[in-house]
Amino acid sequence: MKHYLMLIFIPSLLALPTVPTAQPSDPLGLWNHIQPVLSDQVIDPDYNIPEVQDAPEIPFDERDSPTHAYSVDIAFHTTPSDMECLREKGYHSVFVRALNPIGNTYFDSEVLNTINNAYEAGLGSEVYITPNINSTRSGADQISLVYQNLRGNGINVRSIWIQVTSPSNWEVPMAVRINFIQDMIQRAKDLGLSVGIYTSFYDWLEITGGWNTFSSDVFLWYWHVLGVGADGETNPTLEDFRPFGPWRQATVKQFGQVEKVCGMIVNRNVYATRTQLKSQIVHFSNGNKKEEKTQIRVGGIGF
Ligand SMILES: *[C@@H]1O[C@H](CO)[C@@H](O)[C@H](O)[C@H]1NC(C)=O
Numbered sequence: 001m002k003h004y005l006m007l008i009f010i011p012s013l014l015a016l017p018t019v020p021t022a023q024p025s026d027p028l029g030l031w032n033h034i035q036p037v038l039s040d041q042v043i044d045p046d047y048n049i050p051e052v053q054d055a056p057e058i059p060f061d062e063r064d065s066p067t068h069a070y071s072v073d074i075a076f077h078t079t080p081s082d083m084e085c086l087r088e089k090g091y092h093s094v095f096v097r098a099l100n101p102i103g104n105t106y107f108d109s110e111v112l113n114t115i116n117n118a119y120e121a122g123l124g125s126e127v128y129i130t131p132n133i134n135s136t137r138s139g140a141d142q143i144s145l146v147y148q149n150l151r152g153n154g155i156n157v158r159s160i161w162i163q164v165t166s167p168s169n170w171e172v173p174m175a176v177r178i179n180f181i182q183d184m185i186q187r188a189k190d191l192g193l194s195v196g197i198y199t200s201f202y203d204w205l206e207i208t209g210g211w212n213t214f215s216s217d218v219f220l221w222y223w224h225v226l227g228v229g230a231d232g233e234t235n236p237t238l239e240d241f242r243p244f245g246p247w248r249q250a251t252v253k254q255f256g257q258v259e260k261v262c263g264m265i266v267n268r269n270v271y272a273t274r275t276q277l278k279s280q281i282v283h284f285s286n287g288n289k290k291e292e293k294t295q296i297r298v299g300g301i302g303f
Contacts, residue, residue, distance in 0.1 A: 053230040055259035055268055063090030069273045070236070071095060071252070072266035073128065078114045083121035085262035093301070094118050095161065095221075095269065098146045099129035101169075105142055107149040115155060115298055125298045128161035128198055131184060133170055139183035147191050150298070159194035159299030161221055167206035178211050185218060194299065196221050196251060201244045208245070216246040219301075221269070223254035230259050236270040251301060271301050 058070050069092035086094065096118070098111040115125045127150065131142045143160065150157045162184050170177050181197075188195040196219030197204075204210060224240055226232040233256040234240060241250045256268035 052258060052260045052265050055230055055256060055261045055266075056233075058090035060090075065273065067273060068237075068270055069093065071126075071269040071271065072261055072264070073097070073254075073269065074114055074264070074266060075100075075108070075130075076264070077110050078117055078264070080117045080120060082262055082264060083114070083117040083123055087121045087123055089262065091123065091261075092273070093124035093126060095126045095128050097130060098127045098150065098160075099131065099142055101130045101132035101135075103135075105132045105135045105137055105145070107145055109149070111150075112153050112155070115296060119296045124300065125296075126159065126161060126301055127157055127298055128163055130163045131180070133172055133177060133180050139180040140187035143184050143187040143191070147188075147193070154295050156295040156297040157193065157299055158297060159196065159219075159301075160188050161196040161198050161219075162188075164197055164199040164207055165203045165223070167203060170207050174207075174209050178208055181208065181211075182214065185214065194219065198223070198254075199245075200224060201242065204245050210245060212244075212246045214246055216248060218246065219251040220245075220247040220249070221252035221254065222250050223257070223267075225255065225257050228258040230256065232257065233259075233268070236268070238270070238272070 062068075062070075071091060071093040072086065073095035075097035083094070094114065096111045096114045098108055100106050100108045111127065118125045127146065129142065129146055131139060135142065137145065146160065147157060162181070164181060185195050198221040199207075200223045222241065224234050226234060236253075236255045238250050238253045241253070252269050252271040254267050254269045258265060259268060261268070
């Protein structure tokens with residue numbers, strides 16, 4: 001349980017996509033193997049922050065499984081060799097954060113670098129955003145900011161994942177939160193994008209009250225870990241999924257958080273491959289000019 005305690009004192013929590021600061025209560029008793037949360041005010045000066053654990057290797061027979069694939073999520077600078085290393089270790093794609101929630105939110109141009117590196121290494125890319133409900137930008141504008149920057153830089157983005165985690169980041173009335181999320185989903189759809197939400201059973205309950213009156217064509221990427229690090233992983237399958245909100249099925253599961261892979265600190269995900277279109281270069285002519293344009297296509301899990 002010391003892992004939970006420790007997390008509260010990591011100052012860069014916002015930079016990590018999903019680290020939970022606390023496990024919320026469990027009204028349905030579904031997750032009662034999770035221990036109660038310790039007070040977030042307790043500071044143990046003797047506490048040693050443990051080293052981030054190496055993630056287990058993906059077993060060889062799962063690296064080219066016809067049924068599922070592994071992925072990590074990334075919100076920092078990467079190099080080509082980082083991406084080549086992931087590919088060698090059997091990962092098939094990366095989830096890259098395109099919107100940084102700090103301040104008024106901004107487009108993180110590192111996403112362009114990582115998408116390119118991933119493409120060169122033979123990995124697919126998915127884009128996710130960490131929205132900020134305190135920003136003066138509306139939910140819709142946070143989506144548009146990302147879309148315009150990706151398109152403007154030659155990325156053919158097809159889908160977008162929206163992070164809805166960490167209830168303490170959503171300190172506004174619940175109706176305002178729901179409107180904000182709805183606004184993001186609607187703008188993404190208006191732009192022709194597929195949309196997914198990255199959340200958990202608890203996060204969704206705490207943040208939206210279990211909002212379920214929207215279309216279930218919105219994909220679900222849920223996280224379920226017992227704690228951070230390799231020791232806290234759950235099974236790398238979607239078999240523990242239980243319906244919540246509008247979702248009767250899930251597309252991606254995050255089963256590990258804050259683990260080291262290829263020297264990077266990442267979260268680990270798994271998804272069904274039959275639904276993935278690999279990131280690929282799309283060639284198309286541009287009107288009369290007969291100009292060939294080349295774009296990397298991003299997004300495709302869940303289609
Ligand atoms: C928004 O503001 C509230 C209140 O100041 C704060 O608790 C919350 O963490 C902020 N959310 C984000 C995403 O910065």
